[in-house]
Amino acid sequence: MRTVHPTVRLAVVELRETSGPAGDSVGASTSTRGVKSTQPSRPTQRPTATQSPMDQFMPKSMSVPKQGQIDSALAKMIAIDFQTFSIVEDRGFRNYSNSLNSMYTIPSRKTLSKSLIPQLYESTQASVRERVQKATAVCLTTDCWTSRVTTSYMSVTCHFIEDFSMSSCLLDCFEFSDIHTSENLAEELLRVAREWQVDGKVVCCVSDNAANITKAMNIFKWTHYPCLAHKINLIVRDALKGMKPTVDKVKAAVEYFHRSTVGAEKLKFTQRQMGKPELRHKQDCTTRWISTFYMWKWFLESKDAIISTLAIVNAPVDALTQEEWGVEERGVQSPGTF
Incomplete structure (x- = not known):
């Protein structure tokens, strides 16, 4: 019963004695030599039929x-x-x-x-x-961006030393529908700092290099450090200005395959026919220079299939010249020069 029905509680068995017809206890034994045994007789034990409680079969509730x-x-x-x-x-x-x-x-x-x-x-x-209030000094990072549905947001993150290691906590992320003037940015940034009681602990604030946020830092005299990743992106974007015609052609071709289902399917079919892997196209993002490099790399790896597909579907995209293909190949093979 315990093996097959472990959830059913076994009822307590009641025991009672029964006597034989001569009044002697059933089960009394004698020795093999006819001498009565001095051991006391053991009564026969019979279980009394009992009914299991109904609550054993009801679903149990959780504490x-x-x-x-x-x-x-x-x-x-x-x-x-x-x-x-x-x-x-x-x-x-x-x-x-x-x-x-x-x-x-x-x-x-x-x-x-x-x-x-x-x-x-x-x-x-x-x-x-x-945790934030225990910190003796903090550094803030802030950024603004616009979502795909054209809703503007602003976030503020706090960084501090906790148990001899760096800790980061998001203080606020909110919709920012006002005009992004330096005064409005400074007002919201200071509001968040005061709500979390860190306005007197800020040793520096990191943001992008936009003129409005840089001016906002000067309003309440916070030490401002520009974001290194954003600065590198600006440097690379400035260096790519001399290659803008080639970059625009590659970007236009990639955008065509992104929005055209016919072109994308034809490209996959052409790649299979040529025995090449079906590589997924990479799009360019203006705030991440490395995305341009990955876009060029995909474009170069799929060169033959792209040229053939664009010619077959007669896509409204300007083809790259042989010289431009050479520039792209050198840029991908030597990212440092890219």
Whole structure:
């Protein structure tokens, strides 16, 4: 019973004595020589039939602390992995959770968004605030960008030494719809610093080389350091100005394959016919100079297939001259000169 039905609790067995027809206890034995044994007789033990309690067959409920512990882990998973709140309504996720622990009750989407995530945010914010306030000096980094739906954002990150190692914490990331003047940038940056009580601990602030943010640092006399990666990008972009016609041709061809499904499929077919791997095209990003290098590298590795495909589909793209192909080849083979 314990092996096959481990979840069913065995009932307690009651024992009672039974006597034989002559009044002697059943089971009394004699010796082999006809002498009665002096050992006491052992009564026959019979189990009394009992009924198992009904609660043994009812589904068990999870304790409140255990339910809260799993709820917290679920909220952290959604926050860390950027999952949608609707994941708790997905049939596959619910089946998966039930297979792990059938006693766990998955919270609703409303409970997740109105209770669990806000509680996790408040507890995390309190923990980060305590860590930041213990720091004696901090460095801030800030940046502004525009999303694909043309919404502008601004973020502020704090860096400090904690237990003899560098720690970084995002203080705020918010929608910034005002005009990006130096006064508005300075106002928002100072607001975040005061909310986290680090305005008197800032030893320097790192940002890009834009004139508005540089001027904003001078308003409240913070030491400003330009971002090294941004400065390198500006240097490389300035060096590529002499190769702009060639860069524009390559970029136009890549954009054609990106937006044209017919051209992209024809390119893959041509690559297979030539026995070459189906390489995925790389697009250029103005804020990352290395993306231009990767775009040129892909373009050169797929040279024959690209030339053939553009000719077959009669794409509205200017072809590179032999000299321009040579410039690109030297640039890819020697990235230092690129």
